[in-house]
Amino acid sequence: MSTTALGISALFMVGCCALAQIARVICRRLVTREGLVPILINEAIAAAELCACCFELIIVADNFGVSMYAVCLFLLTIWWGRVWGDASACPYTHMEDVVEGRTSFKEMALRSWAELMGGCCVYRVVQVFWWLELAETHRGRAFEACNADLQVSPYLGAVIEGVATLLCRLASKTISEKEPRFGSYIDSFIGTSLVVAAFNFSGGYFNPVLATALKWGCRGHTHLEHIIVYWIGACAGAVLSIPVFKVPAVRRLLLGEGAASKSKQE
Numbered sequence: 001m002s003t004t005a006l007g008i009s010a011l012f013m014v015g016c017c018a019l020a021q022i023a024r025v026i027c028r029r030l031v032t033r034e035g036l037v038p039i040l041i042n043e044a045i046a047a048a049e050l051c052a053c054c055f056e057l058i059i060v061a062d063n064f065g066v067s068m069y070a071v072c073l074f075l076l077t078i079w080w081g082r083v084w085g086d087a088s089a090c091p092y093t094h095m096e097d098v099v100e101g102r103t104s105f106k107e108m109a110l111r112s113w114a115e116l117m118g119g120c121c122v123y124r125v126v127q128v129f130w131w132l133e134l135a136e137t138h139r140g141r142a143f144e145a146c147n148a149d150l151q152v153s154p155y156l157g158a159v160i161e162g163v164a165t166l167l168c169r170l171a172s173k174t175i176s177e178k179e180p181r182f183g184s185y186i187d188s189f190i191g192t193s194l195v196v197a198a199f200n201f202s203g204g205y206f207n208p209v210l211a212t213a214l215k216w217g218c219r220g221h222t223h224l225e226h227i228i229v230y231w232i233g234a235c236a237g238a239v240l241s242i243p244v245f246k247v248p249a250v251r252r253l254l255l256g257e258g259a260a261s262k263s264k265q266e
Contacts, residue, residue: 005135006068009060012129013053013076020049021083036110039086043111044118046087050080051119051213055126058214061199063137070196077188089115090207092165092238099242112209119213148220149203150229157202157225158233164194165206165237166244173245174254208234 023045031038053076061069080089088094091112097103131142150157171190175183191206198204205211211230221229244250 005137006064008135009056012056016049016052017079020045040110040114042087043114046084046089047115047118047209048122050089051210052122052126054210054214059137066196066199070192074188074192077191078184081184089209091209092235095235095239096242099239115209119209146218148215148218150221152201154225154228157229160198160202161229161233162237164198165234166241168194168206169238169241170245177255202229205230206234
């Protein structure tokens, strides 16, 4: 495939990020009061940005390989970490907050709903862009039936998504506590590496909203199998990271002896 097609895909993703940032600025100016409304809007914007870019990343992976996909994803995750603020575009982060008593079940449900709406609705924008067929890689993609990325049994897929999500969350928690230099880059590298490792097995989504927006109803798995793999698997891994991160042996491994001793005292 030509570099022109890759350039068009890159420009589309950059454009999506720019439009999302403009939307955030407009939101801050129009919705001045504090409360749940601006939080939900920001979650919807983040989810739309995430899913729009990842729709195009499918094109990149199919035509330019997983290596180019990984490079683009790595750069995007660094950007998202800088501009999303408190938004996560991922339901299980709010589930963790509920378990740890930092938020209510109502807020978790509303945030997840906003993320689903943003992630699923943005497909129409992507579809119009593909329909224009500005690049050869977009030919026939706008109305093409999608195929599931799950290449293993649903239960093994759930384990893969769950374990990888657990590792991602443990890495993020460790980086958050240690605050190393270039922590965001390290976090992005770990996340991208795990995505690539799971790419040919479950697709490596590690985010229920992303998986639902991109692969719900695709050929290759039923709705129930999709829920088992991408919702139950990933969310279970994320919630499990909370008690696992508190285990002294795990803290000693990730944070050092001092952190483990402090954990025992607490």
